[in-house]
Amino acid sequence: MQKIKKGDDVVVRTGKDKGKSGRVVKILKNDTVLVEGINQVKKSQKPNPNANIEGGIVTKDMPINISNIGLYNPAIKKADRVGFRFLDDGKKVRYFKSTNDLVDV
Secondary structure (H helix, E strand, C coil): CCCCCCCCEEEECCCCCCCCEEEEEEEECCCEEEECCCCEEEEEECCEHHHCECCEEEEEECCEEHHHEEEEECCCCEEECEEEEECCCCCEEEEECCCCCECCC
């Protein structure tokens, strides 16, 4: 089980987008994630008429290292650290370390 999953709300802790928040779109290999609206760059794109893609300059989200983001805790309205705990029925769940609230409810 990973500490950050697809669909989680996260806050950027370091880098040029520090303090911004977004939703995890995809988890990639080598500990990187795609967060919507974070780490955006402008790229040149060639047109492809077969796929109905226009050419020009497009804004694109680039991966960010998973160590530079934190899971958003709505109780304290900040990024928080995440730990794991087993429930009485043996199910493994995530919890916020500062408030001991469960993430997966």
